[in-house]
Amino acid sequence: MPWRCVLQTLFNWLVLAIVIFFMVPSSQAVTLGSPIILSKPKEALRAEIPVRTGAEDKPYMESLAIDPVAKTEYERLGISPRILDYKPSITLKRNQPDQFLIVVETESPIDADNDPFIDIILGLKWSNGGVAKTYSLMVGDVNKVTVRPGQSLSEIASQIRPQLGNADLDETLLALYKANPDAFIGGSIHRLRAGAQLNKPDASVLSSITPAQAKEFVQEANQAWREQRGESPQSTSPNKAVSQTPSAASGVGEDRLRIGPGSGDEAETRRYIEEIVAQEKALAQTKARVAELEKNIADLQKVLEARKAALNAGEQPLPKSGMDQWGPAVVGLGLTAITGLLLWWLARYSRRAESQPSKTTVADAGSMASANPAAIPPNAAAILSSLDLNLSPPPAQHDADALRVKLNLAKAYITIEDFEAARKALEEILLVSSQVDPQITIAARGLMAEINQRNDH
Template identity: 25%
Template structure:
């Protein structure tokens, strides 16, 4: 049990940027789910895959300081000063961190670094939250995706009319380590951390297995970064000897450097959104959009329609202005949607890696369903 807990923590430390926990062997910060839209007060939840009652009693969670943000390559937004974090027990038995603010979030991308302290140690993790416009939201958007519910969970309902046993999916054993020469196909939503943790030999650390996977399959990773694995790629699984060839300390340093590079890539991509908004404003100020609409109307109107009275011309211009504004809004929405799609995909790759080694987490939380509710208010981080 202790070995599994250490592996789960190692997976989260490798797959995420800015994650460290010197003395933590159980508590881990899971993915964040954003429940609010752009222009609304922040509402989000951070999953805690495993936490003991003793850890819950002493846990104190706050947003990190601006210096900690900069140290991890994250941008500190003024909105973070109003963010509060509370520990909550959900009706289904899960324990989460409730992240909220009392003021609207008006930026499409907001970085967040969380510091968690308890009696036995300390852990930190960074996130990039994506906020969709209200008109684009049909359901709560998740910044990070973790496929915790396998397809096998619904199989009993299809194969037999008898009541399905809920414990079957929870007690499914972890895949046995593969021998040398085996291969695996990367499915959509899978991460290198999850694959490495499922197939690593018993005497090989997760760091070593990830580095061995990367070196054995360089074409399966975009720009050679372990956080950017290609869906559909066929991975050749290294043997125990190949994975052990890289010392554990060296493997950890390699993955830490790759995490910093991946975080810098995400930061640059998120910074492209304000530039797109400025470009849209410049076009509107120059009147280029309206001129294009006027030309299109003129080209599609018969010549005898040009002899309209002054009153009719005014009405036509008013209609054209409305069309121009509508077109501009549609173009802006399309750009935001495309950027949102790109960032959401990157966040899926990054944060799903954080829970790579914590797939048995539901069983851990289910072991204490009768635990009393815990609500630990946390003060907002200093400006």
């Protein structure tokens, strides 16, 4: 009964969480864009982060303000607070009537000898909400950059561009593409492999690129990407056709990211497309996680229904506890022991009637019986010699079905990234699973290894 109640409660909570997830609208249109590094290595840091807002956010723009992030928040999230040692100045500036920028500045250069990247958490609040985002800013001269999941080529190019002299964004994109052709799926700059190591373009690659070539390359890449997505330039209005903004971005163009000023309509279009790709990847990952969670919930529901049907039909009782299962055996052993003690007492009493009373202990009586076996009847002696009163508690029995249900519950915890609860459930399973089903032990150890691997990353 307790297992059934616990599982039913967990199932209800999981269903409620999924319902809330799909019912709550994604109304938060104020987001933070990709960082633009304006300073060079060994210079005082200066970076700009665009604030993207939608038309529905205009009533709240006047209440936009920086939300300072304390050192304790860095420590809670496991992020290095090294940036706070440089006392960064974080300000919110309005570069256009309806556009804002977060400017991050330090008075002194950031030491990048040991680590060319530095982490910072930026927070923004307004009258009815807030948002925070973690950034890894490139402050040192690096020869290789690792692509993070969901990161676009424009974001990387905007950070590495200050190290490439006077190269503009289009030239930086083409140089990165030429220096790392294997990092792009299908040869498209919009499909960058996560985890790929991008080499920094050298001077010879940059010198071989002209601004016209770079612009033409980017235009062709954008056109190919639109055709691959099945979008038609004729479906847009004349004004949109000039900027070549994808039709899928219509209606939300106001909250798209502007990587840098003065980069032209084509560069802005390219960044729009790359950002759509990143959002699609994140959406696909979320859908996969929801599908896995729904599968685990369905498995839990099947187990609950099967147990409920068995209980109603009286075919399968609930798992017995250790005392319930071994109770009759303990009672039988107890009765046997009592019978043996009574026989022993009767034999001892008969001896006392023939001789003087003796104050010997139970151990003395045992030694006397062994010295004079005729004093104890043979049947009683046989019973006494076969008795073992050192009873050990019966081992606790665990139901394999219950462990499988707990294993599915651990999978559900992993799906919703509650690794602490999943680890606790798996540790409880591993304590007893080897005595019940080796397959459950193997599955539990595999999930534990998956949790450890995710924590390492």
